[in-house]
Amino acid sequence: MGSFGAMLKHPDDIYPLLKLKMAARNLEKQIPPQPHWAFCYTMLHKVSRSFALVIQQLGPELRNAVCIFYLVLRALDTVEDDTAVETDVKLPILIAFHRHIYDPKWHFACGTKEYKVLMDEFHHVATAFLELGKGYQEAIEDITKRMGAGMAKFICKEVETVEDYDEYCHYVAGLVGLGLSKLFHAAELEDLATDEHSNSMGLFLQKTNIIRDYLEDINEIPKSRMFWPRQIWSKYVNKLEDLKYEENSDKAVQCLNDMVTNSLLHIEDCLKYMSDLRDPAIFKFCAIPQVMAIGTLALCYNNIEVFRGVVKMRRGLTAKIIDKTRTMADVYAAFYDFSSIIKSKVDKKDPNATKTLSRLESVQKTCRESGALTNSRKSYIIKSEQSFNSALIMVMIIILAIIYAYVSASPRF
Protein backbone atom coordinates (compact mmCIF):
# COMPACT_ATOMS: atom_id res chain seq x y z
CA MET A 1 0.00 0.00 0.00
CA GLY A 2 1.23 3.51 -0.80
CA SER A 3 2.16 5.65 2.16
CA PHE A 4 -0.77 8.00 1.54
CA GLY A 5 -3.14 5.04 1.59
CA ALA A 6 -1.49 3.81 4.80
CA MET A 7 -1.94 7.22 6.38
CA LEU A 8 -5.63 7.31 5.45
CA LYS A 9 -6.08 3.90 7.04
CA HIS A 10 -4.06 4.89 10.13
CA PRO A 11 -4.43 8.66 10.49
CA ASP A 12 -3.08 8.55 14.06
CA ASP A 13 0.29 7.57 12.51
CA ILE A 14 0.65 11.02 10.96
CA TYR A 15 1.75 12.91 14.07
CA PRO A 16 4.45 10.42 15.17
CA LEU A 17 5.65 10.13 11.54
CA LEU A 18 6.07 13.90 11.29
CA LYS A 19 7.78 13.99 14.68
CA LEU A 20 10.19 11.25 13.59
CA LYS A 21 10.95 13.03 10.30
CA MET A 22 11.79 16.23 12.20
CA ALA A 23 13.98 14.35 14.70
CA ALA A 24 15.85 12.61 11.86
CA ARG A 25 16.38 15.93 10.08
CA ASN A 26 17.69 17.52 13.28
CA LEU A 27 20.17 14.69 13.81
CA GLU A 28 21.58 15.13 10.30
CA LYS A 29 22.45 18.70 11.27
CA GLN A 30 24.29 17.56 14.41
CA ILE A 31 27.20 15.80 12.68
CA PRO A 32 30.43 16.62 14.64
CA PRO A 33 33.10 18.80 12.95
CA GLN A 34 36.21 16.51 13.23
CA PRO A 35 36.48 14.42 10.02
CA HIS A 36 36.79 11.00 11.76
CA TRP A 37 33.78 11.60 14.00
CA ALA A 38 31.84 13.11 11.08
CA PHE A 39 32.56 9.92 9.10
CA CYS A 40 31.45 7.69 11.99
CA TYR A 41 28.10 9.42 12.54
CA THR A 42 27.41 9.75 8.80
CA MET A 43 28.17 6.04 8.39
CA LEU A 44 25.98 5.11 11.37
CA HIS A 45 23.03 6.80 9.60
CA LYS A 46 23.79 5.09 6.31
CA VAL A 47 24.12 1.54 7.66
CA SER A 48 21.38 1.58 10.27
CA ARG A 49 18.60 4.15 10.28
CA SER A 50 16.83 2.41 13.17
CA PHE A 51 19.80 2.00 15.53
CA ALA A 52 21.19 5.45 14.56
CA LEU A 53 18.08 7.12 15.91
CA VAL A 54 18.15 5.38 19.30
CA ILE A 55 21.94 5.70 19.65
CA GLN A 56 21.80 9.46 18.95
CA GLN A 57 19.56 10.19 21.91
CA LEU A 58 22.17 8.88 24.42
CA GLY A 59 24.37 11.37 26.30
CA PRO A 60 27.51 12.51 24.36
CA GLU A 61 30.18 10.28 25.98
CA LEU A 62 28.20 7.02 25.93
CA ARG A 63 26.87 7.88 22.47
CA ASN A 64 30.40 8.04 21.03
CA ALA A 65 31.33 4.69 22.60
CA VAL A 66 28.15 2.97 21.36
CA CYS A 67 28.56 4.47 17.87
CA ILE A 68 32.10 3.07 17.58
CA PHE A 69 31.01 -0.26 19.12
CA TYR A 70 28.32 -0.47 16.44
CA LEU A 71 30.64 0.40 13.53
CA VAL A 72 33.43 -1.97 14.67
CA LEU A 73 30.98 -4.88 14.89
CA ARG A 74 29.26 -3.92 11.64
CA ALA A 75 32.68 -3.99 9.93
CA LEU A 76 33.40 -7.41 11.48
CA ASP A 77 29.99 -8.61 10.28
CA THR A 78 30.78 -7.27 6.77
CA VAL A 79 33.83 -9.56 6.69
CA GLU A 80 31.74 -12.48 8.00
CA ASP A 81 28.93 -11.94 5.47
CA ASP A 82 31.09 -11.40 2.33
CA THR A 83 30.82 -14.69 0.45
CA ALA A 84 33.40 -13.51 -2.10
CA VAL A 85 36.18 -13.67 0.51
CA GLU A 86 37.85 -17.10 0.68
CA THR A 87 37.61 -18.91 4.02
CA ASP A 88 41.40 -19.10 4.49
CA VAL A 89 41.59 -15.30 4.07
CA LYS A 90 38.50 -14.63 6.16
CA LEU A 91 39.33 -16.70 9.26
CA PRO A 92 42.53 -14.86 10.30
CA ILE A 93 40.81 -11.47 9.79
CA LEU A 94 37.85 -12.43 11.99
CA ILE A 95 40.17 -13.81 14.68
CA ALA A 96 42.50 -10.77 14.74
CA PHE A 97 39.88 -8.04 14.23
CA HIS A 98 40.09 -6.90 17.87
CA ARG A 99 43.72 -5.94 17.21
CA HIS A 100 43.03 -4.14 13.92
CA ILE A 101 40.85 -1.57 15.71
CA TYR A 102 43.99 -0.18 17.42
CA ASP A 103 45.70 0.34 14.05
CA PRO A 104 44.47 3.25 11.89
CA LYS A 105 46.67 1.98 9.04
CA TRP A 106 44.96 -1.43 8.89
CA HIS A 107 42.73 -1.96 5.84
CA PHE A 108 40.80 -4.77 4.18
CA ALA A 109 38.56 -4.22 1.16
CA CYS A 110 35.29 -6.18 1.13
CA GLY A 111 31.52 -5.73 1.26
CA THR A 112 29.31 -3.75 -1.11
CA LYS A 113 27.62 -0.33 -1.16
CA GLU A 114 27.78 1.52 2.18
CA TYR A 115 29.54 -1.45 3.80
CA LYS A 116 32.35 -1.14 1.25
CA VAL A 117 32.74 2.54 2.19
CA LEU A 118 32.86 1.55 5.87
CA MET A 119 35.66 -0.95 5.14
CA ASP A 120 37.59 1.37 2.79
CA GLU A 121 37.53 4.24 5.29
CA PHE A 122 37.85 2.11 8.42
CA HIS A 123 40.85 4.19 9.55
CA HIS A 124 38.35 6.87 10.68
CA VAL A 125 36.68 4.31 12.99
CA ALA A 126 40.06 3.20 14.41
CA THR A 127 41.08 6.85 14.97
CA ALA A 128 37.84 7.57 16.82
CA PHE A 129 38.19 4.32 18.82
CA LEU A 130 41.62 5.46 20.08
CA GLU A 131 40.01 8.63 21.50
CA LEU A 132 37.55 6.68 23.70
CA GLY A 133 38.17 6.18 27.43
CA LYS A 134 40.12 3.05 28.42
CA GLY A 135 37.05 1.38 30.00
CA TYR A 136 35.10 1.70 26.75
CA GLN A 137 38.04 0.51 24.63
CA GLU A 138 38.52 -2.61 26.76
CA ALA A 139 34.83 -3.54 26.61
CA ILE A 140 34.77 -3.10 22.81
CA GLU A 141 38.03 -5.04 22.34
CA ASP A 142 36.84 -7.95 24.50
CA ILE A 143 33.51 -8.34 22.68
CA THR A 144 35.12 -7.96 19.24
CA LYS A 145 37.59 -10.72 20.11
CA ARG A 146 34.88 -13.10 21.31
CA MET A 147 32.51 -12.32 18.42
CA GLY A 148 35.26 -12.77 15.81
CA ALA A 149 36.23 -16.15 17.29
CA GLY A 150 32.57 -17.24 17.37
CA MET A 151 31.96 -16.16 13.76
CA ALA A 152 35.12 -18.04 12.71
CA LYS A 153 33.83 -21.17 14.44
CA PHE A 154 30.53 -20.99 12.53
CA ILE A 155 32.10 -20.26 9.11
CA CYS A 156 32.89 -23.96 8.92
CA LYS A 157 29.85 -25.23 10.82
CA GLU A 158 26.12 -25.32 10.10
CA VAL A 159 23.38 -24.46 12.59
CA GLU A 160 22.02 -27.95 13.25
CA THR A 161 20.51 -28.00 16.73
CA VAL A 162 18.60 -25.42 18.74
CA GLU A 163 21.69 -25.33 20.95
CA ASP A 164 23.84 -24.32 17.91
CA TYR A 165 21.24 -21.69 17.05
CA ASP A 166 21.47 -20.18 20.55
CA GLU A 167 25.25 -20.37 20.41
CA TYR A 168 25.48 -18.61 17.01
CA CYS A 169 23.03 -15.93 18.15
CA HIS A 170 25.09 -15.49 21.32
CA TYR A 171 28.21 -14.70 19.25
CA VAL A 172 26.58 -12.23 16.85
CA ALA A 173 24.01 -10.54 19.10
CA GLY A 174 24.09 -11.83 22.70
CA LEU A 175 27.66 -10.53 23.00
CA VAL A 176 26.44 -7.11 21.82
CA GLY A 177 24.11 -7.18 24.83
CA LEU A 178 27.00 -8.09 27.17
CA GLY A 179 29.15 -5.32 25.64
CA LEU A 180 26.43 -2.69 25.92
CA SER A 181 25.87 -3.57 29.59
CA LYS A 182 29.60 -3.08 30.14
CA LEU A 183 29.53 0.29 28.35
CA PHE A 184 26.55 1.47 30.45
CA HIS A 185 28.45 0.42 33.56
CA ALA A 186 31.68 2.09 32.40
CA ALA A 187 29.70 5.31 31.90
CA GLU A 188 28.60 4.98 35.56
CA LEU A 189 24.98 5.23 34.48
CA GLU A 190 23.77 1.69 35.29
CA ASP A 191 24.59 -1.25 37.55
CA LEU A 192 26.19 -4.15 35.67
CA ALA A 193 23.45 -6.47 34.37
CA THR A 194 23.89 -10.25 34.46
CA ASP A 195 25.35 -11.89 31.34
CA GLU A 196 22.28 -14.12 31.08
CA HIS A 197 19.85 -11.16 30.87
CA SER A 198 22.15 -9.16 28.55
CA ASN A 199 22.50 -12.18 26.27
CA SER A 200 18.72 -12.63 26.02
CA MET A 201 18.33 -8.99 24.88
CA GLY A 202 20.49 -9.81 21.86
CA LEU A 203 19.00 -13.25 21.20
CA PHE A 204 15.46 -11.89 21.04
CA LEU A 205 16.47 -9.25 18.45
CA GLN A 206 18.64 -11.58 16.38
CA LYS A 207 16.10 -14.41 16.26
CA THR A 208 13.40 -11.96 15.15
CA ASN A 209 15.67 -10.86 12.27
CA ILE A 210 16.49 -14.44 11.30
CA ILE A 211 12.77 -15.34 11.22
CA ARG A 212 11.70 -12.23 9.28
CA ASP A 213 14.56 -12.47 6.75
CA TYR A 214 13.96 -16.10 5.66
CA LEU A 215 13.11 -15.28 2.03
CA GLU A 216 15.71 -12.54 1.59
CA ASP A 217 18.43 -14.88 2.89
CA ILE A 218 17.36 -18.00 0.97
CA ASN A 219 17.13 -16.08 -2.33
CA GLU A 220 20.50 -14.38 -1.97
CA ILE A 221 22.94 -14.86 -4.87
CA PRO A 222 25.55 -16.16 -4.30
CA LYS A 223 23.86 -18.46 -1.82
CA SER A 224 24.22 -17.14 1.73
CA ARG A 225 24.34 -19.19 4.89
CA MET A 226 21.07 -19.95 6.63
CA PHE A 227 20.45 -19.81 10.35
CA TRP A 228 17.13 -21.64 10.82
CA PRO A 229 18.17 -24.72 12.87
CA ARG A 230 17.75 -28.08 11.13
CA GLN A 231 16.36 -29.53 14.37
CA ILE A 232 13.30 -27.27 13.91
CA TRP A 233 12.76 -27.18 10.11
CA SER A 234 13.40 -30.92 9.58
CA LYS A 235 10.14 -31.62 11.43
CA TYR A 236 8.29 -29.97 8.52
CA VAL A 237 10.34 -30.32 5.27
CA ASN A 238 13.34 -32.20 3.85
CA LYS A 239 15.22 -29.10 2.70
CA LEU A 240 15.05 -25.58 4.14
CA GLU A 241 14.31 -24.16 0.63
CA ASP A 242 11.17 -26.29 0.42
CA LEU A 243 9.45 -23.90 2.84
CA LYS A 244 9.13 -21.29 0.09
CA TYR A 245 7.22 -23.47 -2.37
CA GLU A 246 3.46 -23.04 -2.50
CA GLU A 247 2.70 -26.76 -2.13
CA ASN A 248 4.34 -26.64 1.33
CA SER A 249 2.43 -23.60 2.62
CA ASP A 250 0.86 -25.39 5.61
CA LYS A 251 4.17 -26.91 6.72
CA ALA A 252 5.95 -23.59 6.19
CA VAL A 253 3.59 -21.69 8.45
CA GLN A 254 3.83 -24.40 11.12
CA CYS A 255 7.61 -24.21 10.99
CA LEU A 256 7.49 -20.41 11.19
CA ASN A 257 5.23 -20.62 14.23
CA ASP A 258 7.66 -23.09 15.83
CA MET A 259 10.49 -20.56 15.30
CA VAL A 260 8.42 -17.72 16.79
CA THR A 261 7.50 -19.93 19.77
CA ASN A 262 11.21 -20.59 20.36
CA SER A 263 12.01 -16.87 20.43
CA LEU A 264 9.26 -16.17 23.00
CA LEU A 265 11.48 -17.94 25.57
CA HIS A 266 13.72 -14.86 25.83
CA ILE A 267 11.03 -12.31 26.64
CA GLU A 268 10.99 -12.72 30.40
CA ASP A 269 14.77 -12.12 30.67
CA CYS A 270 14.42 -9.07 28.43
CA LEU A 271 11.63 -7.62 30.60
CA LYS A 272 13.79 -8.16 33.70
CA TYR A 273 16.82 -6.51 32.03
CA MET A 274 14.79 -3.45 31.03
CA SER A 275 13.04 -3.14 34.40
CA ASP A 276 16.48 -2.83 36.07
CA LEU A 277 17.54 0.16 33.93
CA ARG A 278 17.57 3.63 35.54
CA ASP A 279 18.79 6.11 32.95
CA PRO A 280 15.85 7.29 30.76
CA ALA A 281 17.95 7.61 27.58
CA ILE A 282 19.50 4.14 28.02
CA PHE A 283 16.04 2.79 28.74
CA LYS A 284 14.66 4.11 25.44
CA PHE A 285 17.76 2.91 23.59
CA CYS A 286 17.17 -0.64 24.88
CA ALA A 287 13.37 -0.76 24.91
CA ILE A 288 12.55 0.58 21.43
CA PRO A 289 14.27 -2.29 19.52
CA GLN A 290 12.65 -4.85 21.86
CA VAL A 291 9.14 -3.49 21.31
CA MET A 292 9.78 -3.42 17.55
CA ALA A 293 10.88 -7.07 17.77
CA ILE A 294 7.72 -8.32 19.48
CA GLY A 295 5.71 -6.20 17.02
CA THR A 296 7.54 -7.87 14.13
CA LEU A 297 6.93 -11.34 15.60
CA ALA A 298 3.23 -10.52 15.94
CA LEU A 299 3.19 -9.56 12.26
CA CYS A 300 5.11 -12.67 11.15
CA TYR A 301 3.31 -15.27 13.29
CA ASN A 302 1.11 -17.57 11.18
CA ASN A 303 1.76 -15.34 8.16
CA ILE A 304 2.57 -17.08 4.86
CA GLU A 305 3.80 -13.74 3.47
CA VAL A 306 7.12 -14.37 5.30
CA PHE A 307 7.76 -16.96 2.53
CA ARG A 308 6.47 -14.76 -0.32
CA GLY A 309 7.90 -11.26 0.18
CA VAL A 310 9.07 -8.68 2.67
CA VAL A 311 7.10 -8.54 5.92
CA LYS A 312 7.81 -5.28 7.66
CA MET A 313 5.97 -3.19 10.20
CA ARG A 314 4.41 -0.09 8.65
CA ARG A 315 6.55 3.00 9.07
CA GLY A 316 3.74 4.62 11.01
CA LEU A 317 3.67 1.87 13.62
CA THR A 318 7.47 2.09 13.97
CA ALA A 319 7.20 5.85 14.46
CA LYS A 320 4.45 5.34 17.02
CA ILE A 321 6.59 2.85 18.98
CA ILE A 322 9.55 5.27 18.98
CA ASP A 323 7.25 8.06 20.21
CA LYS A 324 5.36 6.03 22.83
CA THR A 325 8.11 3.89 24.43
CA ARG A 326 9.34 5.87 27.45
CA THR A 327 8.75 3.89 30.64
CA MET A 328 8.57 0.30 31.80
CA ALA A 329 4.78 0.66 31.92
CA ASP A 330 4.81 1.37 28.16
CA VAL A 331 6.94 -1.74 27.58
CA TYR A 332 4.69 -4.03 29.65
CA ALA A 333 1.67 -2.63 27.81
CA ALA A 334 3.28 -3.21 24.40
CA PHE A 335 4.35 -6.78 25.22
CA TYR A 336 0.88 -7.47 26.63
CA ASP A 337 -0.85 -6.13 23.51
CA PHE A 338 1.40 -7.83 20.97
CA SER A 339 1.06 -11.09 22.93
CA SER A 340 -2.73 -10.72 22.62
CA ILE A 341 -2.36 -10.22 18.87
CA ILE A 342 -0.28 -13.41 18.55
CA LYS A 343 -2.75 -15.32 20.78
CA SER A 344 -5.61 -14.29 18.50
CA LYS A 345 -3.68 -15.74 15.52
CA VAL A 346 -2.97 -19.19 17.08
CA ASP A 347 -4.73 -21.91 15.11
CA LYS A 348 -5.93 -24.79 17.33
CA LYS A 349 -4.64 -27.23 14.70
CA ASP A 350 -1.06 -25.86 14.85
CA PRO A 351 1.20 -28.61 16.28
CA ASN A 352 2.71 -26.15 18.78
CA ALA A 353 -0.51 -24.30 19.65
CA THR A 354 -0.49 -25.34 23.33
CA LYS A 355 3.19 -24.47 23.82
CA THR A 356 2.81 -21.12 22.05
CA LEU A 357 -0.28 -20.18 24.07
CA SER A 358 1.29 -21.15 27.37
CA ARG A 359 4.41 -19.04 26.65
CA LEU A 360 2.23 -16.06 25.72
CA GLU A 361 0.11 -16.54 28.86
CA SER A 362 3.24 -16.48 30.96
CA VAL A 363 4.48 -13.25 29.30
CA GLN A 364 1.10 -11.65 29.91
CA LYS A 365 1.12 -12.82 33.53
CA THR A 366 4.50 -11.10 34.05
CA CYS A 367 3.12 -7.91 32.50
CA ARG A 368 -0.03 -8.04 34.63
CA GLU A 369 1.85 -8.80 37.86
CA SER A 370 4.11 -5.79 37.32
CA GLY A 371 1.06 -3.75 38.31
CA ALA A 372 1.83 -1.31 35.51
CA LEU A 373 -1.09 -2.20 33.20
CA THR A 374 -3.99 0.25 33.29
CA ASN A 375 -7.23 0.45 31.35
CA SER A 376 -6.80 4.02 30.21
CA ARG A 377 -3.76 3.48 27.94
CA LYS A 378 -4.06 3.49 24.18
CA SER A 379 -3.64 0.02 22.78
CA TYR A 380 -1.56 -1.15 19.80
CA ILE A 381 -4.62 -3.16 18.80
CA ILE A 382 -6.46 -0.62 16.75
CA LYS A 383 -10.05 -1.51 16.16
CA SER A 384 -10.94 -1.21 12.50
CA GLU A 385 -14.09 0.78 13.23
CA GLN A 386 -12.17 3.38 15.21
CA SER A 387 -9.59 3.73 12.45
CA PHE A 388 -12.34 3.97 9.84
CA ASN A 389 -13.91 6.86 11.74
CA SER A 390 -10.64 8.73 12.00
CA ALA A 391 -10.02 8.09 8.30
CA LEU A 392 -13.38 9.68 7.57
CA ILE A 393 -12.42 12.70 9.67
CA MET A 394 -9.11 12.97 7.76
CA VAL A 395 -10.91 12.92 4.41
CA MET A 396 -13.29 15.64 5.66
CA ILE A 397 -10.34 17.80 6.80
CA ILE A 398 -8.63 17.41 3.42
CA ILE A 399 -11.83 18.33 1.55
CA LEU A 400 -12.37 21.36 3.81
CA ALA A 401 -8.73 22.42 3.30
CA ILE A 402 -9.16 22.24 -0.48
CA ILE A 403 -12.40 24.24 -0.33
CA TYR A 404 -10.75 26.78 1.96
CA ALA A 405 -7.70 27.10 -0.32
CA TYR A 406 -9.99 27.50 -3.31
CA VAL A 407 -12.24 30.08 -1.65
CA SER A 408 -9.38 32.14 -0.21
CA ALA A 409 -7.52 32.13 -3.54
CA SER A 410 -10.45 33.15 -5.73
CA PRO A 411 -10.95 36.91 -6.38
CA ARG A 412 -13.61 38.59 -4.26
CA PHE A 413 -16.53 40.27 -5.86
Ligand code: D61
Ligand atom coordinates in the same frame (compact mmCIF):
# COMPACT_ATOMS: atom_id res chain seq x y z
C1 D61 B 1 20.04 -3.13 23.81
C2 D61 B 1 19.97 -2.36 22.67
C3 D61 B 1 20.40 -2.86 21.47
C4 D61 B 1 20.91 -4.16 21.39
C5 D61 B 1 20.97 -4.93 22.55
C6 D61 B 1 20.54 -4.40 23.76
C7 D61 B 1 21.50 -6.21 22.48
C8 D61 B 1 21.93 -6.70 21.29
C9 D61 B 1 21.87 -5.95 20.14
C10 D61 B 1 21.36 -4.68 20.19
C11 D61 B 1 22.37 -6.53 18.86
C12 D61 B 1 21.22 -7.00 18.02
C13 D61 B 1 21.62 -7.41 16.65
C14 D61 B 1 20.36 -7.58 15.81
C15 D61 B 1 20.60 -7.30 14.37
N1 D61 B 1 21.45 -8.28 13.80
C16 D61 B 1 22.48 -7.98 13.01
O1 D61 B 1 22.75 -6.84 12.73
C17 D61 B 1 23.31 -9.16 12.47
O2 D61 B 1 24.68 -8.93 12.59
C18 D61 B 1 25.17 -9.28 13.86
C19 D61 B 1 26.65 -8.90 13.99
C20 D61 B 1 26.87 -7.41 14.09
C21 D61 B 1 26.10 -6.77 15.21
C22 D61 B 1 26.25 -5.32 15.11
C23 D61 B 1 25.42 -4.51 16.07
C24 D61 B 1 24.05 -4.44 15.92
C25 D61 B 1 23.30 -3.62 16.74
C26 D61 B 1 23.91 -2.85 17.71
C27 D61 B 1 25.31 -2.91 17.85
C28 D61 B 1 26.05 -3.75 17.03
C29 D61 B 1 25.93 -2.08 18.79
C30 D61 B 1 25.20 -1.22 19.55
C31 D61 B 1 23.82 -1.16 19.42
C32 D61 B 1 23.18 -1.97 18.51
C33 D61 B 1 22.86 -9.47 11.06
O3 D61 B 1 22.97 -8.35 10.23
C34 D61 B 1 22.29 -8.40 8.98
C35 D61 B 1 20.79 -8.31 9.09
O4 D61 B 1 20.22 -8.26 10.18
O5 D61 B 1 20.15 -8.23 8.04
C36 D61 B 1 23.59 -10.68 10.57
O6 D61 B 1 24.54 -10.60 9.77
O7 D61 B 1 23.17 -11.76 11.01
Ligand code: MG
Ligand atom coordinates in the same frame (compact mmCIF):
# COMPACT_ATOMS: atom_id res chain seq x y z
MG1 MG C 1 26.54 -11.68 9.76
